[in-house]
Amino acid sequence: xxxxxxxxxxxxxxxxxxxxxxxxxxxxxxxxxxxxxxxxxxxxxxxxxxxxxxxxxxxxxxxxxxxxxxxxxxxxxxxxxxxxxxxxxxxxxxxxxxxxxxxxxxxxxxxxxxxxxxxxxxxxxxxxxxxxxxxxxxxxxxxxxxxxxxxxxxxxxxxxxxxxxxxxxxxxxxxxxxxxxxxxxxxxxxxxxxxxxxxxxxxxxxxxxxxxxxxxxxxxxxxxxxxxxxxxxxxxxxxxxxxxxxxxxxxxxxxxxxxxxxxxxxxxxxxxxxxxxxxxxxxxxxxxxxxxxxxxxxxxxxxxxxxxxxxxxxxxxxxxxxxxxxxxxxxxxxxxxxxxxxxxxxxxxxxxxxxxxxxxxxxxxxxxxxxxxxxxxxxxxxxxxxxxxxxxxxxxxxxxxxxxxxxxxxxxxxxxxxxxxxxxxxxxxxxxxxxxxxxxxxxxxxxxxxxxxxxx
Ligand SMILES: [Zn+2]
Numbered sequence: 001x002x003x004x005x006x007x008x009x010x011x012x013x014x015x016x017x018x019x020x021x022x023x024x025x026x027x028x029x030x031x032x033x034x035x036x037x038x039x040x041x042x043x044x045x046x047x048x049x050x051x052x053x054x055x056x057x058x059x060x061x062x063x064x065x066x067x068x069x070x071x072x073x074x075x076x077x078x079x080x081x082x083x084x085x086x087x088x089x090x091x092x093x094x095x096x097x098x099x100x101x102x103x104x105x106x107x108x109x110x111x112x113x114x115x116x117x118x119x120x121x122x123x124x125x126x127x128x129x130x131x132x133x134x135x136x137x138x139x140x141x142x143x144x145x146x147x148x149x150x151x152x153x154x155x156x157x158x159x160x161x162x163x164x165x166x167x168x169x170x171x172x173x174x175x176x177x178x179x180x181x182x183x184x185x186x187x188x189x190x191x192x193x194x195x196x197x198x199x200x201x202x203x204x205x206x207x208x209x210x211x212x213x214x215x216x217x218x219x220x221x222x223x224x225x226x227x228x229x230x231x232x233x234x235x236x237x238x239x240x241x242x243x244x245x246x247x248x249x250x251x252x253x254x255x256x257x258x259x260x261x262x263x264x265x266x267x268x269x270x271x272x273x274x275x276x277x278x279x280x281x282x283x284x285x286x287x288x289x290x291x292x293x294x295x296x297x298x299x300x301x302x303x304x305x306x307x308x309x310x311x312x313x314x315x316x317x318x319x320x321x322x323x324x325x326x327x328x329x330x331x332x333x334x335x336x337x338x339x340x341x342x343x344x345x346x347x348x349x350x351x352x353x354x355x356x357x358x359x360x361x362x363x364x365x366x367x368x369x370x371x372x373x374x375x376x377x378x379x380x381x382x383x384x385x386x387x388x389x390x391x392x393x394x395x396x397x398x399x400x401x402x403x404x405x406x407x408x409x410x411x412x413x414x415x416x417x418x419x420x421x422x423x424x425x426x427x428x429x430x431x432x433x434x435x436x437x438x439x440x441x442x443x444x445x446x447x448x449x450x451x452x453x454x455x456x
Contacts (some may be wrong), residue, residue, distance in 0.1 A: 002380070002416035005038035006048040008387075008397065011374045013353025015397050019048075023380045026199050027415025032376055042420070046410065047397065050372040051147075051354070051381030052110030052329035053363025055291045056232070056320025058116055059101040059137075060085055060094065063438050065325050074301045079099070083167040084321075088362050088438055089119055091132035098140030100430035104327045105146060107425040108406025111381040111414050114320070114367045116206050116232060116270070118155045118171040118180070125169035131182075133187045138193050138201050145200075145419030147381060150368035152186060153206040154179040154221055156213050160248045176213075176220035183225070198268035199415060201380075202368050204230040207262075210253040211241055218260050230266055230368035232291070236279070237271035237302055254279035263288050268366040270320065273297060273305035280306060284313035289366040294335025296322035304339040305412060308349050309436050317354075318363040328406040333359050336401070352399045361402070380416040383409055 002023040009016045017036050024030035038044055063085040068078055089097075105113055106252065115137055121127055134150060141148035155171040156179075158164045166173045173179040187203050194201045205225055207213045210233075212219070225231065233342070236242055236253050245253045254275060257263050263286035269292040272283065281289065290310045297305065311317050319332040326332070333355040340349035350358070357373075364379070366370040371378045386392060386408040387400065395403040412420040 003039065003042045004043040004380070004382075004413065004416070006045045006382075006384075008047045008357070009374060010047065010049050010397055010400065011142040013356070013398060015353070019374075021374070021380060021382075023416030027380055027417065028199075029374065029376050029378050029380050032374065045382075045384045046351065047385045047387045047400075048375050049109075049383045049385060050360040050378070051364075051383055051412075051414065052109050052359045053114070053318065053367055053369070053372060054105055054321050054329070055114045055268065055289075055318040056116055056293055056322050056368050057101075057105075057113050057365040058323060059098055060089060060119065061323035061325075062097070062101050062104075062327075064323070078300060085438060086119055086170070087123055087167065088131075091128065091136045092246045093181035093434065093437060094119065094133055095136035096430070096434045097142050098137050099143050099435055100427050101324060101327075102144040102146045102148075103425060103427035104142050105321075106144055106329045106412050106420045107427055109383040109385075109412060110321075110327070110329055111383065111412060112149065112364060112365075112367055112369055112372075113141075114151050114230075114232065116151045116208075118153040118208060119235060120152075120173070121170040123170050125164075125172060128169065134186055135189060135193055138190055141201055141220045142194065142197060145414050145417060146413055147200055147202075147369065147379065148368065149202045149204045149230065150190070151204045151206040151230070152183055153208050154213050154217065155208040157211070157216055157300060159215075160244050171208075176217035176224070180221065180224040188294055193377070196413075198328065201231075203369055204232065206224065206232040209234040209241065210245055210256055212369050215249070215256060218257070218262060222260065222262055223254075228368070229268070230268065230366060231262075232270060232366075233262075233267045235269040235272050235275045237297075239274050242274055252276060252279055254282055254324060254354040258282045258286070259363060268318065270322075271302065271305060272310070273299065274305045274380055275306065277309075280309050280313050280315075284310060284315040286314075289316045289318050289362060291318045291320050291366065292336055294332050294339060295326035296320075297339075299323065301327045304343055307336055308340050308344075309357065311350070311354070316362040316365065317358045318366045319358055328453045329359050330444050331402050333401055352401050355401050379414075381414050382412075384411040384413075386410050386422075
């Protein structure tokens with residue numbers, strides 16, 4: 001039995017002292033006592049926060065970090081460089097890159113990740129024999145010890161009414177039914193691959209966007225997926241997606257989803273940057289989660305989404321690292337608050353406790369993982385933080401989310417198991433070898449860059 005004793009725990013906006021946590025066989029919290037002394041054999045920790053959920057990641061975009069900032073350009077120019085990186089992925093390279101990215105995630109305090117995965121097939125669109133790309137991600141998560149929700153993504157069209165481009169062939173399936181068949185077969189394959197650690201990997205689902213999946217296919221996905229499977233979708237990241245939906249369907253992407261019955265508590269809408277007041281109301285009333293990706297939205301010049309308006313309307317807010325130009329839960333949460341401050345000219349738009357719950361509990365729920373609130377039954381996923389570093393010393397613990405960075409992570413536990421200790425991370429050395437295989441021209445050929453209608 002794993003037992004942990006924490007000097008201080010910050011959860012729900014409050015600091016608790018002398019907290020003892022005991023894990024059950026599934027790595028969930030079986031018992032919690034506050035105000036108790038440690039017992040022999042307890043792992044002793046200092047300041048502890050619940051584990052952070054990176055609710056939206058495309059891990060292979062990490063290849064572009066620090067390589068695409070020199071030539072200006074826009075989202076569409078960046079996307080053509082991203083496609084060049086996607087062309088190079090093999091199952092073996094994807095697995096090694098995933099080990100490095102998942103390692104960087106854990107080193108910085110993310111304990112769970114929702115990988116929005118669409119690189120399913122070979123570059124020519126033919127299938128791998130046994131879910132090779134998906135099982136590469138599963139194997140990487142098991143190696144690193146991060147909790148993975150694999151959001152296998154339905155991606156059928158290159159735009160509304162447009163076929164997949166040559167670069168997009170490997171993302172596609174023959175149709176919604178073919179995608180559903182593959183999804184169900186994948187679920188069995190994952191069960192076989194994770195029999196030793198059944199709770200660590202969850203199969204979720206995604207619809208890429210309303211431009212990449214036609215309305216009848218979205219309906220088929222909704223009908224064919226079990227009701228408890230989390231479903232994610234890119235929504236209104238770029239104004240061009242809204243214009244295309246208005247022109248084809250006479251309504252916003254959100255209104256289209258509402259009319260298809262897609263808006264529900266199981267749905268997470270990613271970005272929701274360019275939305276109307278009606279859109280905000282419809283998403284909030286349905287109980288869908290809004291996933292904001294502050295560092296990516298800033299990096300790609302998407303704009304600042306109305307996160308506070310969503311929160312005021314009652315929608316849960318979660319955060320994601322998306323293109324992984326930054327991997328740091330504290331910087332995402334600060335970016336969420338910073339956007340609101342820059343827009344409003346006022347401070348304290350999101351309370352520190354609300355930022356923490358966006359990074360922890362809301363993200364876990366959106367990934368189908370229950371809570372991350374250190375209650376009995378929650379996954380025993382937690383992050384130990386250095387409260388005396390040059391960044392954090394002097395901070396009030398309740399506000400430490402606005403002072404710390406991933407560099408202040410001392411140790412990380414997932415399912416009660418220690419998966420990282422500061423100074424022992426291997427992400428950098430793993431990147432050094434795997435990134436070299438993408439060469440100096442990961443940027444690829446820019447001639448394909450052209451205005452499109454949304455979402456990477
Ligand atoms: Zn995305």
